[in-house]
Amino acid sequence: MRTVWPALAVSAALLVGCSAPQIQPPPNSPLPFVMPAVNPSVINLPISLDLEALRAEVLRTSPKPLSYATTTQPIGIGNADIQHKVFLKDLKLSVTGNQFQATTQLDFSLDSNIRAAGLNLGGVSCGINGEEMPRIEFTLPGKLYWTQGGDLALQSDPWQLKWLKPCNITKLNLPVEKILNLPIVRDKVQTLVTAAITDNLKQFGLKAMLGKAWPTLNEPRELQKNVWLLLQPESVGLADIKGNGRLVTTAVSVQARPQIVTGDKPRLPLPPQPQPQRLTSTPDTFFIALRGDIGLDTANALLNEKLVGKPFDAGGREVLIESLRFYGSGDKAVLGLKLQKPIAAEVYLLGKPVLDTDTNEMRLEDVTFELSTSSFLARSANWMLHGTFRDAIQEKARFNFDKDLADVLKDFRDYRQDLGYGMNLRLQVASVKPQGVFFTPTELKALVLVDGKLGIDSGKPAIPVAPPAALPAAAAPAIKPVAVSN
16 A cells, blocks of 8 residues: 555656647738728818909909990980990909909090981080090999809899999980990990909909919828828818908819828829819818837847847846737737746737827736646646736837837828928828737737828918927838828
8 A cells, every 4th residue: 555655646747747638820821911991081171362353363364445335325316426445543442252343444435426307416425535534333232153164253132222423414305314325235244244254253263273273182292212102182062152352262172082102203194173062161180090110029139139138127027038929819919928937838818909109109008927837837837927027028018119100190290292382282290090919820900090180271371380209210220111091
């Protein structure tokens, strides 16, 4: 009996050892990476029209005289051949909301020849041969609106007439008011003035502005060397027209889907200009997804350099790591550690990879032991399950991420560029929101959603904005550039 018990004890120990759970490395099989959809961005192109500039242009380009014609008017004893000249002397323009008003002052002259029963009876005149020219005031009310093609236009209402300097001709009961209100004269004056205003409004409309801006909006913009911003405008909307006295303001809203690309400057065909659509004013916001990449071989080299062969304390016990492996499995990051101290074993931890965009640092959160590792430690080193070891690893297992991504985010903090034609592109970041970190079998990818304000200042100098604190420089070697977004 004395010789049996030791043998039974050894056998039992061997049986327990054989039945103890074995640590199984999680497979290198991360979930597939899918780029999420990103909301379209809105670029507002402000349009500001000073009516004084429009007034000066109408006065400069209007015909002189504005109207010049001879008409025949029947009168009681025969016919009167009436020659008139109308000169545009002044023009006042104002707008309230979209209600437009043009007030013109017109000087005119009249000369007539009266014929009755084959006899030439002479005529009457006003404002010729050095006489002071009579003056009338025409007021043209109307509404400003967008045409289907994207021009500013005037929908006019009937003219209103007011005498400022009357022409007192009553011979043969031939009142000047009647002559000037002849449809052929009145309509000609109204057509000429309305056409002059409308033609000049077109110069400030969408068609004129977009014709200049469209190639510029589609031109790649270099954020830094070999990193390009593509605005990619898709549709154009016309905002409400608002006026206050001499100033008319409105906006053209361009919906776009910006992208970041790397490499040589992209050569893209110029897309056709879209047909404008009516819309209400929208905020000038932009959304763009940026993706940073780092190879797993680089990530493993960085973590090995930081953790392997460098003893550290965890709850009063010395920890020494001989080697490590870092990869993805499912939706988790796997950290495989081959320990020399406090025990000689290979253990696996799972965690959630997180990118800190302020420090451009990749770290792990919610670190736990993989299931078979937990079972093993429960039998051999239970103290490691109490948290101090995991907390120490979670704190130390971090490294600098893609430097190109950090540089692009830094440039995005306040980006401005002169587009020409008096327009300045402005892009200011409101927030940078990491959307997640994803693995492939060979790479680690971080997706960042940037949103803020994207707009164009027209005819105004860029407003200076104090630059934010610079992002810390990243030191990771052999890092892939920022990839194409959305």
